Amino acid sequence: xxxxxDAASEGxxxxxxxxxxxxxxxxxxxxxxxxxxxxxxxxxxxxFKELAERTEKPMLRGVMDQLEYSYNTKMGYWxxxxxxxxxxxxxxxxxxxxxxxxxxxxxxxHTMRIQPAPGLHYNTAMMRELxxxxxxxxxxxxxxxxxxxxxxxxxxxxxxxxxxxxELNKAGWDLGGAxxxxxTAVSCIGPGRCENACYDNLKVHMKVLKNFIGALHRxxxxxxxxxxxxxxxxDCTNAIMRSDLAVVxxxxxxxxxxxxxxxxxxxxxxxxxxxxxxxxxxxxxxxxLINGEMxxxxxxxxxxxxxxxxxxxxxxPGKERGISLLxxxxxxxxxxxxxxxxxxxxMKMESDEDIDAFIELVEEIIDWWDDNxxxxxxxxxxxxxxxxxxxxxxxxxxxxxxxxxxxxxxxxFKAKY
Amino acid sequence: xxxxxxxxxxxxxxxxxLLNLGEWTEDVAKKLAEVEEIDMTEEHWNLVNxxxxxxxxxxxxxxxxxxxxxxxxxxxxxxxxxxxxxYKLFPKGPALQACxxxxxxxxxxxx
Numbered sequence: 001x002x003x004x005x006d007a008a009s010e011g012x013x014x015x016x017x018x019x020x021x022x023x024x025x026x027x028x029x030x031x032x033x034x035x036x037x038x039x040x041x042x043x044x045x046x047x048f049k050e051l052a053e054r055t056e057k058p059m060l061r062g063v064m065d066q067l068e069y070s071y072n073t074k075m076g077y078w079x080x081x082x083x084x085x086x087x088x089x090x091x092x093x094x095x096x097x098x099x100x101x102x103x104x105x106x107x108x109x110h111t112m113r114i115q116p117a118p119g120l121h122y123n124t125a126m127m128r129e130l131x132x133x134x135x136x137x138x139x140x141x142x143x144x145x146x147x148x149x150x151x152x153x154x155x156x157x158x159x160x161x162x163x164x165x166x167e168l169n170k171a172g173w174d175l176g177g178a179x180x181x182x183x184t185a186v187s188c189i190g191p192g193r194c195e196n197a198c199y200d201n202l203k204v205h206m207k208v209l210k211n212f213i214g215a216l217h218r219x220x221x222x223x224x225x226x227x228x229x230x231x232x233x234x235d236c237t238n239a240i241m242r243s244d245l246a247v248v249x250x251x252x253x254x255x256x257x258x259x260x261x262x263x264x265x266x267x268x269x270x271x272x273x274x275x276x277x278x279x280x281x282x283x284x285x286x287x288x289l290i291n292g293e294m295x296x297x298x299x300x301x302x303x304x305x306x307x308x309x310x311x312x313x314x315x316x317p318g319k320e321r322g323i324s325l326l327x328x329x330x331x332x333x334x335x336x337x338x339x340x341x342x343x344x345x346x347m348k349m350e351s352d353e354d355i356d357a358f359i360e361l362v363e364e365i366i367d368w369w370d371d372n373x374x375x376x377x378x379x380x381x382x383x384x385x386x387x388x389x390x391x392x393x394x395x396x397x398x399x400x401x402x403x404x405x406x407x408x409x410x411x412x413f414k415a416k417y
Numbered sequence: 418x419x420x421x422x423x424x425x426x427x428x429x430x431x432x433x434x435l436l437n438l439g440e441w442t443e444d445v446a447k448k449l450a451e452v453e454e455i456d457m458t459e460e461h462w463n464l465v466n467x468x469x470x471x472x473x474x475x476x477x478x479x480x481x482x483x484x485x486x487x488x489x490x491x492x493x494x495x496x497x498x499x500x501x502x503x504y505k506l507f508p509k510g511p512a513l514q515a516c517x518x519x520x521x522x523x524x525x526x527x528x
Contacts (some may be wrong), residue, residue, distance in 0.1 A: 084510050087504050088510070089504070089510040089511075107528065177502050180480075180481075218503075220483070220484075220500060
């Protein structure tokens, strides 16, 4: 805050009129930010500049000026606040400038979180409409998708928020989660476009979300809680590491082997490849060659997905499919980074009744956490504090020997295919 | 900034929250509610009085969780219904509007 005061009183030459800086550009010079465009990767600065020059929105110029100033003073100048739309307690993330006296164009730059469709399946008509509405009321900057899984509409003034929301809502969009409540859920592309999906995670995502929509818009729990739905143990949504409730597709029986596809694979790449790239890389040594045939010992398989990924035509998940529920994944907070622990080793997820049973379980879990968790405590931390035994008793769940194994024992394992 | 009630001026912060908690009266609350376009019913007053009582005891506005639990207990509702009830009374949320009408300072933190 001290720095903000200094900055406000210092007074730099700030050009408010486009085109008055000698080179007919709308934006003011930003030598520090320009450095970011020189690296080998695409820079957000280039996109930002292009959008600002095209739309000539003063807000964009203000944000560029403030960021340039930040780079010079090595200080951030955004502060939070509270802005909501009618009936909602969350969804708009506020950013007020601490140096609005110096850079009035950057006074407000709020973000609206918009929920994505399950599996991120949109049609272009919807996207176009979203862009049009957003450029009308906001800055035009969209992050597809932010770390939360939401579509982040970045840069709007408080006075436009309600109207913008009303129009977005009419077009079928809804605000995402924020604060101490249910957060926006994320799912991988699922059975829509992936043969490994072990359950219809898109449908489950939708049903679960609808059930918790009140808690998402009106946060009132101990802290945030996140659900992610991965179709298989490849876990493309990073559910195990990044969600409190990781719903990961799995199977109970054996990996399905297409013998003739295995032969075709070996013919194309050679037996060395099968031995060196598949069999030897199985982390639990579950695969062996018996009389030249590939055999997988299901008991030893930990669903790491390596062999399935290496031989997608020859191998596919088993027939008896369902989900595993892992809990407690989160980033550093009261205790350090946690990966999810297996709480429900297997649950069927086919019929509507299966999904309802799952929702009931999640409600039971959240109720327990709401009653027993401390303020600002993620559910994984609560479980760690009271112990797994008390948690399982609390939700009326029996301990299972399978809870000590995991769908994927090493998330960093990445072989060359 | 300030608001005018019965010829007296009351100082508020830039967001319209009363600066001096002690200056709060029912008339001031009515004026604050008017700015927020809220028609004060008995239910509204109950909530505002609960907030003021809580603030007096703990010197902090209650977390929404505590607020909904209190309502749920009092009304015999489940927590989901209590939350909807709360947002029906104060559409912009208890933190933004109910605290303002009750003369409490603007809640901090990211919600």
